Amino acid sequence: MRAGELTVKDEEEFSPAKHIRRGDVVEVVNPQGLVTLKLHPPVTKTSQVRGEDTVCAPQADETCPRRALAAHYARNNPGPNEHLFAHNVSGEHQALKKKAFLRALAKAASAAGIKKVHGHAFRIGGTLEYLLRGNSFETVKTHGRWKSDAFQRYLRRHALILAPHLQDVGTLQHDFIEVAIATDEVAEDQDQPAPATV
Template sequence: MAGNYQESHGKIQNLGSRCQPNALHSTKPIGSFLGLGSVIDDLWETAIAPNTRQAYNTGFNNFILLLAGIMASVNLSNLQVTEDMLIYFVAHCYNLKLSYATIKLYMCGIKFMCLKHNIPFPSSAELRRMYAILGGVKRARGKISRPRYPVTFNILKDVGLCGYLRQKATSFEDLMMQTACIVAFFGFLRCGEFTVKTSFDHTVHLCVSDLIITDEYVMVHLKKSKTNPFREGVKLKLFKVGGILCPYVACCNYVSARLRQNPSPDDPLFIVDNGQALTRSIFIAKFKHVLQCIGINSELYNGHSFRIGAATSAAAAHVEDHLIKVLGRWSSDAYCRYIRTPQSCIREAQIALTKH
C-alpha cells in the first residue's frame, strides 16, 4: 500500500498550496474586485509559521490523495469532509507507520486547509469516534522518546569538545565549530537559531552584522526564534567570564578571522570552508564526529543538547530558577524538563529525608 501511495503522490504535487480560493468557487470573490485577493492570500500564508504550513499542506495533500484513490473524483468545490473520511485517513497513516504526533498534526492541517478553502468540516462534537481511533493509535504506537543527553560545561572544556577542536585547529572551520558550540552553550541556543535548514536568508538567520562586540560583552541579535515568532528580535549578551571557554574571547577571535574574508554585513555569520552558511545537517554531522573522536557515544546527542546542557549546568551551579528562565528565554516552567539530575543528587536528597 505504501508503494501505491508514493506512486500516486508523485502525480499530484503540493495540492494544498496550489488550491486558491478563486478555484473553489464559480463566482469571483468580492476581495478580487477590490484588489484585496492577494492581500487575503498573504494573510492566509502568514496565519501560521512556515514549517507548520508545510506540514499542514502535506497532511491535506495526503488526505486528498487518499480520497482520490477511493472515490471516482474529488471536486473541492463541493467536497464535504465526514468523520468516516477522517477515520479512514487515520488508519491509512497508521498503515504507513506514521507516528501519533504526525497523524495528529496532519489532522490539524486538514482542518485548517478546509477552513481556508471554505470546505465543510465536522465539529469536535461530531468527531468522537475519530478521536477514539486516534487514542488507539497513541496506545498502539506507545511513547517513543529519543535520548537527548546534555552537552554540559565539563564536556565542552579541557580535552572535551572544544578542547579537541582547539588542539586540532587546522582550519577556519575548526575555529567556527568551536565558536558555534560555545555561543550555543552560553546563549542557551536552539540549533535552528544559529544554523540554517537549507538556504540562507539574511532577514531570518544570523548575519555578520548580528554580532556586535563591545568592551564588556558580545551582543548577538536573534531575528527570530521559537518563542519569538513575530520577529521582534532578541538581543543576547555574552559577557567576559574568563577561562578557556570565555564566549567573549571566542567571538572576538572568530570575528577577527571572519572579517579577514571581507564579508558584507548581510553575509552569514557562521560559514564552512566553502563559504556556504552553516546548515543544521553539517553542524550535527561535525558535532557528532568530534564526540566520537573524544570517546563519547554521539547517538545520545543532537543539536538541542547544548540548550539542555546549559540548563543542566546552570542548575548544577545553583543558578536561581528565575535566572535559568531568563537565560533560556523560557516563558513557562518548561525549562525544568531540560535539567538532567545526576543520580548522586537523587541519592543525597533521599539521605536528607532520613535526617528529619
C-alpha cells in the same frame, strides 16, 4: 540558544531578514564594566517577527564565546551582513548549515570518546551548566528565553543543582535576621513603623 537560531537549514538560502548576521552581535558593557555579547537573531522559534536578544559572557576557560568568535572572525571574516558563521567553502562564503554543524559535532564527540550530541542538547546542557554554577532558576529561565517552566523537565542531577540553594548560608544571614528582628521589636515598642534599611 537553539541550534536552528544560529544555522541555516540545508534547503534554505541565507536571508538577512531571517538568519543571524555578524552585525547582529554586539558587545555590551554594563556600569560595573562587565562585558556581555548580545546576539539578536531576527527570527526565533518563539518570536517569528521581531526575534529575541540573548547574551553570553566571556569565560576564563576554553568555553569562552568571545575568544571563539574572535578565532572564527580571524579565520573566516564574514562581513557584517553575512551569516554570523559564514565560512569558506570552495573559495566562497557560505552560511553554516545545521546538518553540517551537527555532523562536525558528532565527529568531535566521536574523537573525544563521548556520546553523540544532538542540537537540543545545547539548551539542556546550558541550563544545567548555569544551574550548577549556582544561578537562580529565574536567572536561567530568563537567560534561556524560556516562556514557561518547561525547562525544568530537562533537568538532571537535582542534588547538585539544589545544593547551593539549600545550604545554611552562615553568619551573615543570621546577623542580618537578628538586626531585622531587633529593629522590628524597637519599632513595635515605640508604636512607630520600622525605619527603612538598605
